[in-house]
Amino acid sequence: MSMKGKLLVIGFGPGSFEHITQRAREAIQESDVIIGYNTYVDLIRGLLTNQEIVRTGMTEEVSRAREAVRQAELGKKVAVISSGDAGVYGMAGLVYEVLIEKGWTEAAGVEIEVIPGISAINSCASLLGAPVMHDACTISLSDHLTPWTVIEKRVEAAASADFVIALYNPRSGRRTRQIVETQRILLKYRSPDTPVGLVKSAYRDREHVVLTTLASMLEHDIGMLTTVIIGNSTTFLYDGKMITPRGYQRKYTLHTDEQALKPHERLRNEAEPWSLNAQEEGLESEEVEAQATNPAELAAEALQLLSVKGLASATQQALPQQPAVRSKTVSIFEIGVSPGIANKKFSARQMGLLAELAGEQGELEYTPHHQVILRVPTDDAQTIVARLKQHSLLVFPIGDTVQIKACDFCNLEKDEAIPVAEQLNLMFGGRQAPKEIKVGVNGCGMACYGAVMEDIGIVYRKGGYDLFLGGKQIGRNAHAGQSAAEGIPAERIVETVEAVLQEFTEKGHPGERFHKFFKRVGHVAGFNYKEYIAPVAVDAVCGD
Ligand code: SAH
Secondary structure, three states: OOOOOEEEEEEOEOOOHHHOOHHHHHHHHHOOEEEEEHHHHHHOHHHOOOOEEEEEOOOOHHHHHHHHHHHHHOOOEEEEEEOEOOOOOOOHHHHHHHHHHOOOOOOOOOEEEEEOOOOHHHHHHHHHEEOOOOOEEEEEOOOOOOOHHHHHHHHHHHHHOOOEEEEEOOOOOOOOHHHHHHHHHHHHHOOOOOEEEEEEOOOOOOOEEEEEEOOOHHHOOOOOOEEEEEOOOOOEEEOOEEEOOOOOEEEEEOOEOOOOOOOOOOOOOOOOOOOHHHHHHHHOOOOOOOOOOOHHHHHHHHHHHHHHOOOOOOOHHHOOOOOOOOOOOEEEEEEEEEOOOOOOOOOHHHHHHHHHHHOOOOEEEEOOOOOEEEEEEOOOHHHHHHHHHHOOOEEEOOOOEEEEEEOOHHHHOOOOOHHHHHHHHHHHOOOEOOOOEEEEEEOOOOOOOOHHHOOEEEEEEOOEEEEEEOOEOOOOOOEOOEEEEEEEOHHHHHHHHHHHHHHHHHHOOOOOOHHHHHHHHOEEOOEEOOOOOOOOOOOOOOOO
């Protein structure tokens, strides 16, 4: 054992035993002396064995640190305890200051270990919901050791940059004006209805949680044991919880709240027009004047960037808001639209409606999959869907779902298989799957809409339907599906497709394409996979 002693600077978390880390417990147990503020020693009393206790009052932090160093230099293991994390307005920095004053070095001086703990920003956030989530900062309103002018500047900076803010030491018996001033500064930048959480004594006996707003926060009790968490411009309240979204934009489709970007869409400038890369790209055109300082302006600026780059958005005010959720993120609703399963022709009225719904801010994407994707910034998907349906348009969710791709049945003239195609769509179109899966239905043996190349291909011939499984449309090794069955009668085709889809849904891995799945499992719905024989590569000489 070292004769030099050791300083263990311990953050013991918010106050409850379950939230003390294992290392903090061990450190308390292995120490000879515990030094801390009275209340803190009481909080961890249950963990003490026979340690000597040096209790001091609140304001004697410097003498506590000095005493700790002195005892460690005598060769003892000294635990210095702080609530939360010892490095956040705690004892860690102070202990180092005392050591440095004495010319301490790691090599020659006493050993020191700083043991991390759960700070109030984290413990209080967990009781409120998920208010931190995004960029956040802590500001202590105590102006005992920090000039108020500096604190004021920090509040101003954090408010203007749309940080979530955790205010420590917000108010005490004598310091009552600081929180009032802080509120005044925040209101210059943030809406009066910005959600604010007040958490008193998190994870202690007198725990008390209040959800309020920036405008009315001062009507509640705020004291020495309170942490105040101020939301950013997108923070919202939902069912008694305070939630800050992960970003300033979300995409959603029918039946799902959030639409993940596909891997190839992520990190692209079009999808993230506010990113540094996208802005650099756009700088020469000077379409957007950045440098907004007010969060309302920041949000407006983000919205403007979206519209400038084509993936557009409306202004915040124009977004209808759902009753329970008050989210200020930009919501982009996307939906697949087509005039019919067999019918490929949009009427002029339908086109007019699509143009109207897309408006200045939305977009219409022409896809190779028999549908147009409409993307519009809105929280009110219902109205859009209702209007599309009123105009006899079919709507489809975007994402990993089942999609029916039929041919036009020779302008609806070879129409025998149309009811089957429509029934397949009615039953399976839009259904969730491990990965998007396309069912091609072609109305004659010409199969000119390429059903044979789809994941599931169905080709009508007089007398029955031929089934193809596991086509791969794209890539250099694209291939047709395997001929699985011929002459399936009309009345059995739906159940056959159902059996295939069901097995894929049950056994497919998330994100696994159907052809890979078929190869992996070897058989689906009674149909066996046959190994595909790759053509022999020949260095063919031209003209040979
Ligand atoms: N080192 C501590 C902070 C000490 S400063 C930490 O990391 O959490 C003291 C301030 O911390 C208090 O005024 C209060 O704002 C906050 N605080 C500490 N413990 C708290 C708790 N259990 N509940 C709410 N706030 C707390």
